[in-house]
Amino acid sequence: MPSILFYLFAALMVAGGMMVVLMRNPVSSALSMVLSFIGLAGLFIGLNAYFVGILQILVYAGAIMVLFIFIIMLMDVKIEEKGSLKPAAVAAGVAIPLILLMQLMGVLSSIENSPSAPEINHVAALAQTNDDGSLTYKEGTMINKRLKAERLPDTHLIGYKLFTDYNFPLQVIAVLLLVATVGCVTLSKKSTPKAVNKKQITQQKRIPKVAIAPPEKTKEEHKKEAPSEQSKIAKTKEANLPESQKPTEEAKAPQTKPSDTTNEANGNRGMIYAERPDDADDLKIISGIGPVIEKKLNGFGIYTYKQVADWSEENITEFDGLLSFKGRINRDDWLTQAAELYAQKSA
Amino acid sequence: MFEILPSLNEYLFASGLLFAIGLAGVIIRRNIIVIFMCLEMMLAAASLTLVAFSRFNMVGGLPDYDGQMLVFFIITVAAAEVAVGLAIIVSLYRARQTVNTDDLTSLRG
Numbered sequence: 001m002p003s004i005l006f007y008l009f010a011a012l013m014v015a016g017g018m019m020v021v022l023m024r025n026p027v028s029s030a031l032s033m034v035l036s037f038i039g040l041a042g043l044f045i046g047l048n049a050y051f052v053g054i055l056q057i058l059v060y061a062g063a064i065m066v067l068f069i070f071i072i073m074l075m076d077v078k079i080e081e082k083g084s085l086k087p088a089a090v091a092a093g094v095a096i097p098l099i100l101l102m103q104l105m106g107v108l109s110s111i112e113n114s115p116s117a118p119e120i121n122h123v124a125a126l127a128q129t130n131d132d133g134s135l136t137y138k139e140g141t142m143i144n145k146r147l148k149a150e151r152l153p154d155t156h157l158i159g160y161k162l163f164t165d166y167n168f169p170l171q172v173i174a175v176l177l178l179v180a181t182v183g184c185v186t187l188s189k190k191s192t193p194k195a196v197n198k199k200q201i202t203q204q205k206r207i208p209k210v211a212i213a214p215p216e217k218t219k220e221e222h223k224k225e226a227p228s229e230q231s232k233i234a235k236t237k238e239a240n241l242p243e244s245q246k247p248t249e250e251a252k253a254p255q256t257k258p259s260d261t262t263n264e265a266n267g268n269r270g271m272i273y274a275e276r277p278d279d280a281d282d283l284k285i286i287s288g289i290g291p292v293i294e295k296k297l298n299g300f301g302i303y304t305y306k307q308v309a310d311w312s313e314e315n316i317t318e319f320d321g322l323l324s325f326k327g328r329i330n331r332d333d334w335l336t337q338a339a340e341l342y343a344q345k346s347a
Numbered sequence: 348m349f350e351i352l353p354s355l356n357e358y359l360f361a362s363g364l365l366f367a368i369g370l371a372g373v374i375i376r377r378n379i380i381v382i383f384m385c386l387e388m389m390l391a392a393a394s395l396t397l398v399a400f401s402r403f404n405m406v407g408g409l410p411d412y413d414g415q416m417l418v419f420f421i422i423t424v425a426a427a428e429v430a431v432g433l434a435i436i437v438s439l440y441r442a443r444q445t446v447n448t449d450d451l452t453s454l455r456g
Contacts, residue, residue, distance in 0.1 A: 006353040029381050036365070047401075162416065
């Protein structure tokens with residue numbers, strides 16, 4: 001391979017690799033990776049490994065990267081914010097590879113007169129014999145014909161190797177692929193929620209719930225939130241309070257007792273806390289709720305198992321929308337889980 | 348420069364560079380999908396070393412195809428690994444709604 005092509009493809013490969021690390025959008029990272037692998041495939045082809053080069057493009061740049069991009073799109077991954085990186089991680093991430101590279105350079109520079117690639121010797125290849133003295137690449141085979149024509153039968157040689165010396169590993173790999181397929185199906189299968197008494201629970205909880213939020217505060221909040229509820233909710237801690245459907249009326253309505261803030265006034269969010277209560281539960285224990293969702297729920301004023309267990313169907317619809325996923329609350333059966341946890345807690 | 352063919356050293360250095368970049372990505376990035384891509388890059392860098400050695404070590408006038416067989420198997424295993432790994436990431440995302448490694452601290456003691 002003429003040096004100019006080597007440098008071109010090597011530069012493409014390294015630049016693509018750098019972009020994978022530096023791009024903050026995962027889709028850009030994935031596409032830069034395709035670029036990097038095309039450069040790598042160019043290097044393979046320059047090394048007379050035509051089959052491996054094509055395989056690199058087909059499998060990596062084709063299949064694997066499409067899979068990556070598919071998953072990224074499926075998950076709706078957001079662009080990483082600036083400053084989300086830890087300085088320690090960045091320092092380590094620069095220092096450790098640099099040390100590695102310096103070591104490599106030390107070793108490589110100690111080698112003098114590093115050779116260029118030797119010429120392929122077709123005559124010597126044709127003359128290769130097995131242990132019993134017969135020709136390795138027999139007369140009349142494709143490998144033999146190509147070698148006589150002074151060409152490198154790369155794919156044929158790989159096939160020859162694969163089905164002679166590497167027959168057993170090939171079959172092991174086949175089993176591995178089968179296992180991987182089964183594993184993928186098992187992993188991506190949705191776990192079916194146990195349909196225990198879901199109906200009963202939701203029916204019970206139809207009764208309007210009493211809000212625990214202190215009434216004086218509620219009134220204040222309603223007034224405050226009246227102009228632009230949504231932004232306030234995002235900004236302030238008091239946002240735990242309900243997003244009211246008719247803010248002006250709500251604000252005017254005198255609220256004397258805690259029980260005044262009922263289901264409807266809460267905009268279908270059921271019972272909520274204005275601030276973190278002392279007996280706040282670890283919602284993460286409910287399967288389907290992680291740290292992120294717990295934080296969101298706390299933001300909406302949900303802190304205890306009891307609150308979750310008491311959700312009505314409207315509440316579920318409301319939170320489905322607020323947490324921007326459809327059907328998850330029912331699918332993972334949060335209500336039953338929360339009810340069980342609440343029973344355990346109070347027992 | 349135009350006549351001289353690249354030497355083995357140059358290939359090894361290019362491969363080491365790609366490996367180092369992949370390693371840096373694994374350490375620095377927080378998005379688990381990008382980390383996974385960087386891992387793939389490190390595997391590919393190892394493949395380049397194998398192919399280079401295969402070409403420079405002639406056996407009977409031909410490149411040493413044992414090296415390329417290993418690359419063939421690496422690519423196969425990597426494809427299986429990506430499929431399983433991405434399935435794990437998807438189920439992780441379903442359970443936790445995040446792919447940021449900083450938010451995945453359930454195993455922290």
